[in-house]
Each structure stands twice: as structure tokens, then as C-alpha cells.
Amino acid sequence: MGKDKLRRFRENKSFANLYETPFSQVHGKDHPLKGLWGMEVFGNNNPITLELGCGKGEYTLALARGDRLQNYIGVDIKGARLWRGAKTALEEKLEHVAFIRTRIELIDSFFAPGEVSAIWITFPDPQPRKENKRLTAPRFLERYLKFLRPGAVIHLKTDNRPLHDYTREIVERRPDFILLQADTDIYRHRKVPDMVLEVKTFYEEMFLREGKPITYLQFSTGLPATGSPAGGPAAPEPVADDDAVPR
Structure with a gap:
């Protein structure tokens, strides 16, 4: 293991916004902050948005910079990558950002x-x-359903068309999800929310240089009484589908 990676691991332990918990303490057990992230970590009850497999936290940070009325948590297993996101959040005083x-x-x-x-x-x-x-x-979607509120929105952004199609097929056949938007080339059709187009990760920039189309799916756990997905903008009429866009 390189010296720089070891240094980052040591520094991670000093970051107040980075939570590292041994596998044995959460395998089949509840984390001490379960149900308490809002008040104990952020000091408020604002909605919480997760970025799963966040890497360096590029999306977490970008979303947080534009919205201080929600709390953002990036999740990844790679400590050296999380170091960058956690350090940037501290440097920019983004107190509504944390990493796990x-x-x-x-x-x-x-x-x-x-x-x-x-x-x-x-x-x-x-x-x-x-x-x-x-x-x-499905095994991951089942886990997400355990803690998502009614109307919660899941966003999938990928260059991998088979993953896009696979996910859409699963969502469409499950009664506990509503497909809200599907697009197989977001920069060609430009019909997705602005935040989907404006935020680009390192990998996305690389895929775009290679000429790969970027796909997007948005689906929810159902609509609350207000008619808007919790933690997100008003829901479009299901389904806004790129297949209807003239090519």
C-alpha cells in the first residue's frame, strides 16, 4: 500500500464528517446513528439524500453546494476516495454533508x-x-425500501445501456416503484432535470470524450399525499420516455 494512501487513511480518522464503522459492528446490527442522522449529525430534520458508491463524492458535493436545505451523505467502501470528498466538504464548510x-x-x-x-x-x-x-x-432495492420514505426518488445515471435497461425492466414490473423518467441519451434529448445535466463526474467526462451516450432513470417509491416525491421536485407524469423523442 502506497504511503499517500496510508496517510489518507490516517487523516480520515480525524475528519468529523466521515464515519467509519467496522464490519462486525453493523453486520446484522444497527449503527448507533440509525434514525438519528438529522439531529445528531446535522442538527436539523431536513431531508437526507444519499449517493451510493460515491467515490470522491463529486455528486454529493455538487448537489450540496446548490442546496443547503437538504442533508447529503456519500457512501463508499474506498477510504482513499472518501478522503477527497470529506476533506473538500470540510474545506468548503459544507456542514450539511457527511460520508460513510x-x-x-x-x-x-x-x-x-x-x-x-x-x-x-x-x-x-x-x-x-x-x-x-x-x-x-432486487436484493439492493429491498434494502433501500427499508429506509426510504414514501415518494422517495432514486436516480440512476450511467453510460452502461444494459444496466439502464436491466434496471428499467425491474422497476416496471415491481408494484412498489413508479418509473418517472427514462432517457437513453440525456445530452441529445436534454429533457432531464437540470441537475442531471449540470453535474458531471470524472468518469462521466471521460465517457463523454469517448462519445458514449449517458443514460438516466428516475423512479420513486410512490407519491405522498402532496403529489410530489419527497426530497425532490414535483414528479413528472409517469413515464417521461426518451423513446417518444424524434430521432
């Missing part, structure tokens, strides 16, 4: 029912040979 180092398989140990309003999954590993490891596989 853990496996996504354990995510339901960290959050209580109804505690999370939205999830972003940006450019995850498509796992072409291991369907069960995809972050939108």
Missing part, C-alpha cells in the same frame, strides 16, 4: 424507516457477469 465508509450491502443498518428522501447512483460498476451485485439488483 461501508459496504452498500450493509446500508440498511445505518438508516431507519422513512429516514432517507432520495438516492443517487452515479456510474456504478455495471457488474456484467454478476447481476446480483448490481446496485439496482
